[in-house]
Amino acid sequence: MKLAKFLDKYDTVIFDMDGVITSEQNYWNCAALTVWEYLNYNSGQKINAAECMQNISKIRSRVFSDDELISVLKGKGVNSNWDLGYVTVLIAWICNGKTDWNYFDKVLEYARSLSDNIIDEYDNLAIKCAEKTGFDYEWLKRNGTMWTTMRDIFQTWFLGDELFEKTFGYIPINTGKTGLLYKEEPIVDKNKLIAIMSLLSRNKRVCTGTGRPYIEMLPPIENWGIKQYFAQNGL
Template structure:
């Protein structure tokens, strides 16, 4: 019988839609803003109207085909999605530049890509006839069987294929990944809150943020009723999410849901990043790695070294239930050896049922309210 229930947030409690919007806008900015790559085929603005946001997301993620693909391959973090998408198109641009300046491209691809390198790419791209091909992302990545964080490393293979340069600079531990992560945070939090997240003001001012525009999966009162009943029955409730702490705590608190979770078992992307800084040799620790759920299971006071030393799969797997909407959540639960309940409230909705049936998920629920029917 279960004793601990660990929830993902995006796609389970809160909608992922604004996260995906912010991801698309981040890629859009990094491709077209003069602060970044500065392609001139489109005009960038930091406070787009909703119609522009809808267009940008449809284009950047090829009507969500890109998002569906990377999630199916086990990528769940929006930061990774941004990094994969922007890096892919940056490589395509460098391949075009290499036609006339291969030496410069080799220099760029054999060192860390940071703001200085992107400024250099912008200079090299001036006057180069180049058009982004958003559809090509899935076509090129489908050539590989890479899953999870191996997708990030596969960028090195794509770079070699397109430019002829052998490189290993594309990985989770790269300056470009950090830059993508911080730029995404600017979009999601906006000018008002960004300093609390990344320790500096926004590089590009004028972003409103999406934190005040969160969308619950089901009515907050109905989720509260379910969570209250679980607490009444004696279950320990925790969270393992790819959201940073402020983006987890604030909306759940505003909806009256945070109170039902053991504060010692709320593990966020902020905690994952901190652990990666303390143990860089362990990175990446984001889902589908099981770290956030292990930490939630053992408690925040548990030392990271003890989390890493935990023998997997655990002996008492029947006592722990992970509730998530993605393949990455499923993979994390599999690593731990605990039970997994898939909710059909993520990006693919009911269409995800076939995938979770194929994976033989322990439970498949229309939404989180179904938990009470399986206990």
Template sequence: MIKTILFDVDGVMLSEERYFDASALTVWELLFSPGYVGLQGDTFTPAPEEALIRRVREQVFAHDEVLDFIKSRGINSNWDMVFLAFSYQLIRLIEALKPHVPEAASLLTAPLERQELARLRDWATVYAPDFQVDYAAFLPDFARSSAQKADLLLYLNELARERCGVETDMFSPNCALWQLVQETFQEWYLGDERVAASIGRETMQPGKKGFLTDEIPIVPTKDMVELFRTLTERGYTLGIGTGRPSIETHVPLREMGLLDWFDPERVVTATHVLEAEANFPNYVPLSKPHPFSYVKGLLGLSTPDCDVLQYPLPIANGAEVLVVGDSLADFLAARSIGCRFAATLTGLSGQEARSKFEEVQADYILDDVRGLLDILK
């Protein structure tokens, strides 16, 4: 009998669309802003109108085919998605520069930070002014690999060797470039007013209004309130395991009147994951599909991270826990725990995801989160 229900947020309660918009804008800024690589061919602005956002999103993720591919390989973090898309174009640029600037390839053998990106900008201005970003090329290059989850990020090292002739292990979760990508994404999503509370500094390029106050609920808010009220009245304990940082979880859910229905001890966010990764680097990465966020939600925030990481899996009482998510990463995390899984067809792929979840034999497949009331009678 199910006693605890742990929910993902994006693709279950809130639409992922603005996250994907922010992801695309981050890649675009890193490539075309003079503050970063500063390539020719597009004009950067920190305050794009909606039409420009739509154009950038369409181009950067090749009509969302790149997003679909990355998510199909078990990557659920927007930070990882941006890191993959930007790093790939960075490798292509260095490949183009190498015949003119042989030392360009050496940048791939050490941490890449703002100073190194500035050197690439200067070289590209002189030696590769006509370099063309090819977003769609990502797909055939990565399709050659069978890498899944975090190994997809490590595959960038192999591409660097093939294209630039260097042996490197620079591309990895939480490397210096990944940290830069993560902070730049936070600037876009949170905007000038809120970003300092998340990353400890102001935006590098002011003018970003953020998307946090422009969230889109998957189903009407009143329906979700009724759902969570009913589940609580029936005695279920409700928790969250999300790839969103705490501020991006608490603010919109509180404004929609949803947060109070969840046990505060069981609202686990990317902020908690990053803290655990900092304290236990040998376990990196801990983002989904790693089960850490859901196990932490099951045990409670007051449980030390070391105990969460060492908790024996699969759990003995798996039939008492239900994970509700929209992605393969959520499913894999649930299976690691040994609990039940309910897939919602409200993520990026929509109803097309049904066949995928049927193939992996998800316990339940729901058109949207409201279907929980039908399976928990």
């Protein structure tokens, strides 16, 4: 393995994390688990975190219609996995009401009918959801209480109970989560990733440029044995 010639003119290589070093699969798993927990929670049912972890594939397949819903919403501009879960719940309630929400095929059909710039429709979705469910619009709107609660549930699934409490300073709503952060996989074969990083670090300064907080970035690169290849001030 050798470096491509065009890299000769650069002394620093900067990597994004998600979709470049790390796979996005765990984020989508977290989004699906968040939708599942939140809809159950608002129906008065408490989920079992351990059972959900064992059934991640089934839950994700059901919630996101074999990932078709992910593709549709991402294609319409949903760029945050927090928003992916939030929009899914709004549509589920619009289609089926707040007590009969688990027909996700209707959610996929509804999502396909939305405009290609879905971000402009967030307020409309919240208004329609308020009309359908009786929930307050202020509670439903983006960055309102509903959105914030779903964000925290997502972070609990991703970080796990212990790291969530350490980061946010309070115990999560529903405990028993070990953290999908510790189950992350690189987007390429791990041995190949190590070889690439090793080769780059011999003559280049290797750094990251990512929206991830440091506390979410460090565990995977430590677990995969590539932290040593990054510049000391490059993380």
